[in-house]
Amino acid sequence: MYGHATMTTSITPPNPASARRPAEWRDLIALTKPRVMSLVIFTGLCGLIAAPVRIHPVLAFTAILCIAIGAGGAAALNQWWEADLDAGMKRTAKRPLPQGRLDRTTARDFALVLCSGSVFLMGFAIGWLPAAILAVSIVYYSVIYTIWLKPRTPQNIVIGGGAGAFPPLIGWVAATGEITLMPVVLFAIIFMWTPPHFWALALFVKSDYAKVGIPMMPVVAGEKATRRQILIYSALLLPLTMTPWWIGGTGLVYGVSAFVLSALFLALSVRVGLRTRGEEDTMKPEKQLFAYSVIYLFALFAALVLDRFIVI
Amino acid sequence: MDEEKPDTPEPRSIEQIRKDRNRVLGLGLAAFVVLVFFISIAKMG
Numbered sequence: 001m002y003g004h005a006t007m008t009t010s011i012t013p014p015n016p017a018s019a020r021r022p023a024e025w026r027d028l029i030a031l032t033k034p035r036v037m038s039l040v041i042f043t044g045l046c047g048l049i050a051a052p053v054r055i056h057p058v059l060a061f062t063a064i065l066c067i068a069i070g071a072g073g074a075a076a077l078n079q080w081w082e083a084d085l086d087a088g089m090k091r092t093a094k095r096p097l098p099q100g101r102l103d104r105t106t107a108r109d110f111a112l113v114l115c116s117g118s119v120f121l122m123g124f125a126i127g128w129l130p131a132a133i134l135a136v137s138i139v140y141y142s143v144i145y146t147i148w149l150k151p152r153t154p155q156n157i158v159i160g161g162g163a164g165a166f167p168p169l170i171g172w173v174a175a176t177g178e179i180t181l182m183p184v185v186l187f188a189i190i191f192m193w194t195p196p197h198f199w200a201l202a203l204f205v206k207s208d209y210a211k212v213g214i215p216m217m218p219v220v221a222g223e224k225a226t227r228r229q230i231l232i233y234s235a236l237l238l239p240l241t242m243t244p245w246w247i248g249g250t251g252l253v254y255g256v257s258a259f260v261l262s263a264l265f266l267a268l269s270v271r272v273g274l275r276t277r278g279e280e281d282t283m284k285p286e287k288q289l290f291a292y293s294v295i296y297l298f299a300l301f302a303a304l305v306l307d308r309f310i311v312i
Numbered sequence: 313m314d315e316e317k318p319d320t321p322e323p324r325s326i327e328q329i330r331k332d333r334n335r336v337l338g339l340g341l342a343a344f345v346v347l348v349f350f351i352s353i354a355k356m357g
Contacts (some may be wrong), residue, residue: 058354
């Protein structure tokens with residue numbers, strides 16, 4: 001059923017209005033999801049700065065640029081594939097493809113140029129190991145998550161969350177040239193953070209996902225199970241964020257910050273996890289958890305970078 | 313479709329859209345050339 005919903009994306013005729021008009025460059029930029037990209041750039045930059053090896057500023061800039069372009073390309077591929085689903089959801093209906101301001105072929109070609117360009121530039125300028133990880137992250141997001149998992153399983157976010165966890169790993173490997181325990185832990189932190197972050201959102205936009213047949217956890221397993229899962233992942237996140245300090249990869253600045261930030265995250269999750277939805281519910285705790293989860297990740301990685309410069 | 317909604321803003325002409333897009337593309341390519349130059353310098357150093 002969900003597979004069919006996705007299949008229809010490839011056979012929808014192009015919008016005649018968009019066929020006449022060339023694509024606006026602003027719409028092409030919008031395809032790359034610039035707001036999501038800011039978090040990707042930030043975590044990638046933090047991974048690069050937190051690494052114990054200094055890298056030439058031009059090469060550091062290039063590595064981050066490649067991560068950003070790769071993420072933008074993957075986001076554009078995601079929107080190309082899901083144009084019909086996006087049209088059916090209030091949150092995404094105003095994107096360029098559902099509105100017919102772009103034709104699908106342009107979007108797909110633009111996405112492929114960004115993806116391949118970012119991988120080759122990373123390979124030639126920085127190294128082929130970070131380039132390979134970047135390529136894996138693009139395929140992971142656009143094929144494994146968008147095409148395969150998202151329309152088929154309520155665990156889509158859990159496994160697909162790995163796609164967003166790659167940037168600090170790529171940033172670290174771009175600086176050091178090798179994969180060690182610390183960047184893997186950073187990967188694991190974002191991996192573990194993604195389910196409660198997305199499920200908090202899915203709880204208050206549940207009807208949107210249900211309408212287009214995306215099997216998000218609240219749609220398939222119900223709200224109660226989703227709230228319990230949010231609680232479990234948030235509880236696991238606290239010790240995981242402390243791991244960089246426990247293994248000696250960071251100092252006290254990060255250790256204390258991670259504990260305070262994660263404890264607050266857990267407190268907000270407990271509030272969401274233990275409540276039941278009443279009638280005329282505005283879902284305020286869920287919205288607060290979602291908003292805090294974004295601030296949380298920024299603050300946690302900022303603490304990681306600060307820790308490199310402030311020694312207590 | 314736009315003719316049915318007279319209150320919507322005047323759509324930009326195709327020439328204007330193309331001109332803007334070419335300008336952005338040109339700037340992007342120029343930035344890429346400059347970046348490759350600096351990458352070469354950095355890697356030689």
